[in-house]
Amino acid sequence: MxxxxxxxxxxxxxxxxxxxxxxxxxxxxxxxxxxxxxxxxxxxxxxxxxxxxxxxxxxxxxxxxxxxxxxxxxxxxxxxxxxxxxxxxxxxxxxxxxxxxxxxMMLPRLTDITTDSADPPRFRGLALAHPRESNPLQYPGTEAATAQRLAYPGIKPVDLSATPEEAFNAVLALVQKRHWRILDAIPPRGTRRDGQIEAVAESPLMGFRSDVVIRIRPTPKGARVDARSAARYGIHDLGTNAQRIESLMADLATERRKR
The missing domain is CATH 1.10.287 (Helix Hairpins)
Structure with missing residues (x-):
């Protein structure tokens, strides 16, 4: 068997x-x-x-x-x-x-964030090298400004008790630290000319580009720094532009307090 x-x-x-x-x-x-x-x-x-x-x-x-x-x-x-x-x-x-x-998805559909919606910093150098198919560089207007105030009440300019030249150098150092690609950097000239820095920031993973402009304007007590960040493509920045400006302004205020 x-x-x-x-x-x-x-x-x-x-x-x-x-x-x-x-x-x-x-x-x-x-x-x-x-x-x-x-x-x-x-x-x-x-x-x-x-x-x-x-x-x-x-x-x-x-x-x-x-x-x-x-x-x-x-x-x-x-x-x-x-x-x-x-x-x-x-x-x-x-x-x-x-x-x-x-x-x-819990935030308004915005692509352009600024600390001064009444007189937003203007893109100059970037306007010459901006792709035609990208979002326009003109500020969207009052409707976007209202939505921004409701969603991001903390987006405000930073007033510094420093000369415009000192403020410009401090901002430039922070931009370089973030490895943004600087396209233009115009230092202030007393009360006759505002300082301005234009750069391109990229998202960490995909490298999605946002155009950034920072304005340094003299004031009676020192200098005021305004910033604007606009997504180059898309209809929603998912809060990244506001996060970028808040981080920059917080670091700038911290840096000046150390001195």
């Missing part, structure tokens, strides 16, 4: 396998969107579409990985490790953009 051994077939969860593949694939898609945009090989809209595709793949990987986890847990199939890895990778990819979007 021949004895036959019965081997229990160990199945590997297809969902676990595909969720892990999608999680790995979303990484180069997101990275490629940033690299191609930063190098100028992709315009703003295609870069955003590519980024959205990568984030969509990450979301799909997270959903499939979650389902695969419960299936492998209940059936005993292989693949629970890949399912967990897929969810972990997807969460790591989605966490940052999700936080930015969640915060931005």
């Amino acid at each position: 021949i004895r036959r051994r019965l081997y229990a077939e160990e199945r590997f969860s297809p969902l676990a396998r595909w969720s892990f593949r999608l999680a790995l694939f979303c990484l180069p898609v997101v990275a490629l969107s940033a690299i191609l945009y930063r190098t100028g090989l992709l315009d703003f809209t295609p870069a955003v579409v590519t980024l959205a595709a990568g984030l969509g793949l990450a979301l799909l990987a997270a959903i499939l990985g979650t389902v695969a986890f419960f299936i492998t847990w209940e059936t005993g199939w292989l693949g629970i490790g890949r399912a967990i890895a897929a969810v972990a990778i997807a969460v790591a990819v989605l966490a940052g953009p999700a936080a930015v979007l969640a915060r931005g």
